[in-house]
Amino acid sequence: MKTYDLRSDTITRPSLGMRKAMMRADVGDDVYGEDPTVNKLQEMAAALTGKKDALFVSSGSMGNLISIFLHAGSGKEVLTHKDSHIIHHELSSASALAGSALIGLDGERGKLSPETIEKALRPDIYYMPKSGMIEIENTIGGVYYRGDELKAIFEFARKKGLPVHMDGARLFNASEASGMSIKKIASYANSVTFCLSKGLGAPVGSLLCGSSKFIKHARRIRKMLGGGTRQAGIIAAAGIYALEHNVERLKDDRENAMKIAETLSSCSWARIDPAEVETNILFFGTKGRDPEGIVDQLKRKGILCGADGKNTIRMVTSLAVPSEDIEDVCKILKDFKPVKSR
Ligand SMILES: Cc1ncc(COP(=O)(O)O)c(C=O)c1O
Incomplete structure (x- = not known):
């Protein structure tokens, strides 16, 4: 995978x-x-x-x-x-x-x-x-x-x-x-x-x-x-x-973070205001679900991210995940159905 x-x-x-x-x-x-x-x-x-x-x-x-x-x-x-x-x-x-x-x-x-x-x-x-x-x-x-x-x-x-x-x-x-x-x-x-x-x-x-x-x-x-x-x-x-x-391409990272934020804003299990995303780092809430559990489930779908200890999940875009791959990430997020973890 x-x-x-x-x-x-x-x-x-x-x-x-x-x-x-x-x-x-x-x-x-x-x-x-x-x-x-x-x-x-x-x-x-x-x-x-x-x-x-x-x-x-x-x-x-x-x-x-x-x-x-x-x-x-x-x-x-x-x-x-x-x-x-x-x-x-x-x-x-x-x-x-x-x-x-x-x-x-x-x-x-x-x-x-x-x-x-x-x-x-x-x-x-x-x-x-x-x-x-x-x-x-x-x-x-x-x-x-x-x-x-x-x-x-x-x-x-x-x-x-x-x-x-x-x-x-x-x-x-x-x-x-x-x-x-x-x-x-x-x-x-x-x-x-x-x-x-x-x-x-x-x-x-x-x-x-x-x-x-x-x-x-x-x-x-x-x-x-x-x-x-x-x-x-x-x-x-x-x-x-x-x-x-590698300086000019930082624009891609910001745009990719924005794409992810927009996708998440349409997911019933996530809470984010894409207007708050300014650069390559985004945080989103999980509507009462355990963020650690969601991180774990996303990992099993191939997306690695981190719970930040404040009841939100953090994702960071960089040249490690090029723009072509962001389309896949958005698709996985759209199709993702969290199972209850607690
Ligand atoms: C905002 C900020 N300042 C400082 C550092 C420290 O950098 P380093 O890991 O190179 O010590 C980091 C590392 O992630 C950071 O995010």
């Missing part, structure tokens, strides 16, 4: 073209700053985001952690949304390693606003913790920040003297869907990470982008975390290939 893997966009595998680019990569020792392919990727990332410099890091988690080390650090608070990746999926590394406390705030559809942030700011009293930074995730749960929302947060942060880090694991999806350039989006943050290993289809790596001074210090923290690598050009080449070949 053919399977359609909609669990995440992290499951993509490097294409033949990407593997060939990796094989041909020029390499050197990156701890000495001598890997030409890593240097090229970092220059590309800095130019794309409009930042002065960029650093190739092993993962999005490492990029976020380094930014927390540098913007907040020991004894300071990181203000972020309560649904953010740094709160739920990064092992509290902010507190375990950087000494910062993660403060989860409310906000519609995963997004922060100056109003919610303001309520969490600490007064300047010597025995209270200090607010250290703001972290926003874009996209979050597939939802992107509009330009006016980003601008409002960034201007507010500047007034309060707080740096903003953007976890842009899916920054390119945000850009594709919003029509805003990467540079424009990144201009509303002091530092930004984006991942090569999600919808862009590379096997490893993220870029942390910021000012020259920030990246100079980031390089030290990366090494401290054991993230200094040697002939990393082999993997950086995959990143360059991803930026050159």
Whole structure:
């Protein structure tokens, strides 16, 4: 039976073209700053985001952690949304390693606003913790920040003297869907990470982008975390290939997510408003049925997806499920008749 893997966009595998680019990569020792392919990727990332410099890091988690080390650090608070990746999926590394406390705030559809942030700011009293930074995730749960929302947060942060880090694991999806350039989006943050290993289809790596001074210090923290690598050009080449070949097709992922959402909206057992789907990630309810049970039954039909623990099911489109296959997925969903699982 053919399977359609909609669990995440992290499951993509490097294409033949990407593997060939990796094989041909020029390499050197990156701890000495001598890997030409890593240097090229970092220059590309800095130019794309409009930042002065960029650093190739092993993962999005490492990029976020380094930014927390540098913007907040020991004894300071990181203000972020309560649904953010740094709160739920990064092992509290902010507190375990950087000494910062993660403060989860409310906000519609995963997004922060100056109003919610303001309520969490600490007064300047010597025995209270200090607010250290703001972290926003874009996209979050597939939802992107509009330009006016980003601008409002960034201007507010500047007034309060707080740096903003953007976890842009899916920054390119945000850009594709919003029509805003990467540079424009990144201009509303002091530092930004984006991942090569999600919808862009590379096997490893993220870029942390910021000012020259920030990246100079980031390089030290990366090494401290054991993230200094040697002939990393082999993997950086995959990143360059991803930026050159896999950005435009993110539109397909958004359109495919929309097709699935529309199909689900016509299924008696599912609940979704397709208008809420903005990029490649969608969530749907199961009208009182056990989501885990539905996930299990769909798996037996060849569709892999995940229950997200909030009574909904998550599906993520990516190059792992090309547009031709989405027609099959929609047909399976239309014909699917859930059996009672509890
Ligand atoms: C929004 C977000 N941020 C950060 C990360 C962390 O990326 P990595 O798995 O490369 O550490 C992920 C991973 O899925 C993510 O979805």
